[in-house]
Amino acid sequence: MAFEGLTGRLQNVFSKLRGKGKVSEDDVNEAMREVRLALLEADVNFKVVKEFVAKVKEKSIGKEVMDSFTPGMIIIDIVNKELTELMGGSQAKLAKANKGPTVIMMVGLQGAGKTTTSAKLAKLLQKQNSRPLLVAADIYRPAAIKQLEVLGEQIKVPVFSLGDKVSPVEIAKQGLQHAKDNGNDYLIVDTAGRLHIDEELMEELRQIHTEVNPDEVLLVVDAMTGQDAVNVADNFNTQLTLTGVVLTKLDGDTRGGAALSVKAVTGCPIKFAALGEKIDALEPFHPERMASRILG
Numbered sequence: 475m476a477f478e479g480l481t482g483r484l485q486n487v488f489s490k491l492r493g494k495g496k497v498s499e500d501d502v503n504e505a506m507r508e509v510r511l512a513l514l515e516a517d518v519n520f521k522v523v524k525e526f527v528a529k530v531k532e533k534s535i536g537k538e539v540m541d542s543f544t545p546g547m548i549i550i551d552i553v554n555k556e557l558t559e560l561m562g563g564s565q566a567k568l569a570k571a572n573k574g575p576t577v578i579m580m581v582g583l584q585g586a587g588k589t590t591t592s593a594k595l596a597k598l599l600q601k602q603n604s605r606p607l608l609v610a611a612d613i614y615r616p617a618a619i620k621q622l623e624v625l626g627e628q629i630k631v632p633v634f635s636l637g638d639k640v641s642p643v644e645i646a647k648q649g650l651q652h653a654k655d656n657g658n659d660y661l662i663v664d665t666a667g668r669l670h671i672d673e674e675l676m677e678e679l680r681q682i683h684t685e686v687n688p689d690e691v692l693l694v695v696d697a698m699t700g701q702d703a704v705n706v707a708d709n710f711n712t713q714l715t716l717t718g719v720v721l722t723k724l725d726g727d728t729r730g731g732a733a734l735s736v737k738a739v740t741g742c743p744i745k746f747a748a749l750g751e752k753i754d755a756l757e758p759f760h761p762e763r764m765a766s767r768i769l770g
């Protein structure tokens with residue numbers, strides 16, 4: 475299960491603290507040393523860990539906490555709050571266009587879960603009484619168009635496609651017109667991914683961006699890839715200005731690094747979390763719930 479190692483290690487640290495009626499500065503230092511190691515082992519970015527531990531320490535060491543009746547509990551609470559902050563503080567909501575369809579561009583590396591997540595997001599919006607249109611603009615991965623069409627059929631959301639012989643920029647443009655003509659309030663554009671970030675991919679994404687002027691550019695990243703996911707996010711963000719991140723495969727045994735670092739490193743909020751292959755396994759990301767889950 476996700477975060478298992480981290481949760482276990484943090485619980486260990488906290489049970490020691492909780493057992494003490496009185497907490498000394500040495501106890502806090504020792505606990506923070508262990509928290510630091512636990513986070514590093516969970517593949518959290520080194521700088522992020524350093525700042526996190528410094529903040530928790532600063533808030534924990536002091537008369538107010540140490541003289542209280544339940545210092546251990548207060549420190550756990552501080553960690554909980556700081557973890558929540560680290561992941562963005564509060565839920566980052568999806569933007570909504572003032573007029574016309576809200577355009578969401580889905581980007582990411584191949585295999586991250588872009589196509590699946592596009593359909594999951596369509597389903598989520600449909601459940602909120604919206605009328606999304608999916609656009610199949612990934613013409614390079616064999617079967618990506620068919621995959622989206624099959625998913626669309628399954629959830630009864632229309633899929634706009636022009637096959638794989640028309641340029642993705644043109645597909646996105648015509649998709650947007652189609653949404654306007656048919657009164658769709660959301661347009662979800664599934665773009666192509668590559669195995670690695672390359673200039674050609676970025677250029678094409680920039681062109682689509684210019685063409686459809688998206689309200690959201692969501693980067694889909696595989697949480698299982700840890701710091702690599704964060705590096706990918708950082709790179710995409712400098713080239714394309716992301717508005718949010720979707721973390722996928724949080725149902726796997728991810729150590730936590732991506733979830734805990736991506737907002738701090740890129741400044742981009744995590745907007746959704748995908749927790750399985752099933753079509754309804756996507757939920758809005760709640761930092762406070764994730765923090766509680768990590769603490770176990």
Ligand code: GDP
Nearest residue numbers: 584585586587588589590722723748749750751
């Ligand atoms: P794309 O290349 O980015 O479009 O990736 P796909 O949408 O085709 O997904 C790649 C694989 O990851 C597929 O087998 C999906 O079923 C799987 N996948 C996507 N999201 C999740 C998730 O949240 N959990 C799990 N376990 N698998 C996922």
